[in-house]
Amino acid sequence: xxxxxxxxxxxxxxxxxxxxxxxxxxxxxxxxxxxxxxxxxxxxxxxxxxxxxxxxxxxxxxxxxxxxxxxxxxxxxxxxxxxxxxxxxxxxxxxxxxxxxxxxxxxxxxxxxxxxxxxxxxxxxxxxxxxxxxxxxxxxxxxxxxxxxxxxxxxxxxxxxxxxxxxxxxxxxxxxxxxxxxxxxxxxxxxxxxxxxxxxxxxxxxxxxxxxxxxxxxxxxxxxxxxxxxxxxxxxxxxxxxxxxxxxxxxxxxxxxxxxxxxxxxxxxxxx
Ligand code: C2E
Ligand code: MG
Ligand code: MG
Ligand code: MG
Numbered sequence: 001x002x003x004x005x006x007x008x009x010x011x012x013x014x015x016x017x018x019x020x021x022x023x024x025x026x027x028x029x030x031x032x033x034x035x036x037x038x039x040x041x042x043x044x045x046x047x048x049x050x051x052x053x054x055x056x057x058x059x060x061x062x063x064x065x066x067x068x069x070x071x072x073x074x075x076x077x078x079x080x081x082x083x084x085x086x087x088x089x090x091x092x093x094x095x096x097x098x099x100x101x102x103x104x105x106x107x108x109x110x111x112x113x114x115x116x117x118x119x120x121x122x123x124x125x126x127x128x129x130x131x132x133x134x135x136x137x138x139x140x141x142x143x144x145x146x147x148x149x150x151x152x153x154x155x156x157x158x159x160x161x162x163x164x165x166x167x168x169x170x171x172x173x174x175x176x177x178x179x180x181x182x183x184x185x186x187x188x189x190x191x192x193x194x195x196x197x198x199x200x201x202x203x204x205x206x207x208x209x210x211x212x213x214x215x216x217x218x219x220x221x222x223x224x225x226x227x228x229x230x231x232x233x234x235x236x237x238x239x240x241x242x243x244x245x246x247x248x249x250x251x252x253x254x255x256x257x258x259x260x261x262x263x264x265x266x267x268x269x270x271x272x
Pocket of ligand 3: 201
């Protein structure tokens with residue numbers, strides 16, 4: 001600590017620390033303005049049913065279009081949006097925009113693809129997530145069963161009593177609930193039987209097991225088996241090859257998403 005290090009040192013003014021702090025402050029400031037100025041966009045990645053190859057849904061993925069025209073991926077700004085609380089209003093915008101877009105697909109197409117939307121823990125703790133979901137559905141006219149909320153394990157473990165009540169009411173509204181990045185969060189699985197979940201989304205990090213058909217696939221098999229015994233559906237994320245898709249189908253995974261099928265694209269390109 002600077003205080004302990006004596007008057008002849010200059011730790012407090014470490015230039016790299018200073019640069020990091022400046023960058024963070026600029027990012028924070030930029031994020032607040034980005035929402036007002038409409039700099040966020042959603043890209044959509046197709047989700048398919050493995051047995052038929054049919055498109056059954058799409059996941060909405062947030063992007064920030066900077067002034068220079070470059071797209072900033074969510075990993076670079078969502079952590080700051082979470083630390084500052086800005087993820088609450090940004091997340092509300094995501095829900096409204098994703099439902100609006102999905103309602104257009106419902107009117108224009110047959111097959112009625114579902115829309116999957118990512119939620120942050122803070123939207124449960126600070127935001128009124130139920131009211132936000134309700135207003136996004138109402139404003140768009142999207143049927144609730146066409147909206148799937150992707151929750152992380154950290155949301156369900158955070159504050160069980162109030163989160164359980166909220167999740168139960170969301171489910172009662174008719175929306176679908178999926179656990180994102182399943183298997184990476186916590187070793188406690190107790191929440192799975194308590195929360196009214198519909199689907200497990202198998203994290204990409206487990207799929208390398210499936211690259212080589214001669215290898216075992218114990219984790220992926222275990223997740224699919226767990227889902228089956230709990231009556232849940234499964235989707236795999238990050239499927240990049242035909243071989244992995246084929247093995248997932250063989251193992252009984254129902255749906256998949258990944259570069260092998262489609263990359264995330266702007267709404268205008270999704271059906272072209
Ligand atoms: P996620 O929800 O697990 O989304 C999947 C990520 O994997 C996306 O990254 C997607 O572009 C990427 N991906 C899809 N297929 C493949 C593949 O075949 N190979 C590889 N290597 N990657 C693939 P993206 O769009 O950069 O998003 C990263 C994360 O940011 C998301 O992970 C999610 O946790 C978060 N995120 C994105 N949009 C939102 C949002 O609107 N709200 C919140 N709270 N978080 C979001
Ligand atoms: Mg997701
Ligand atoms: Mg995921
Ligand atoms: Mg992931």
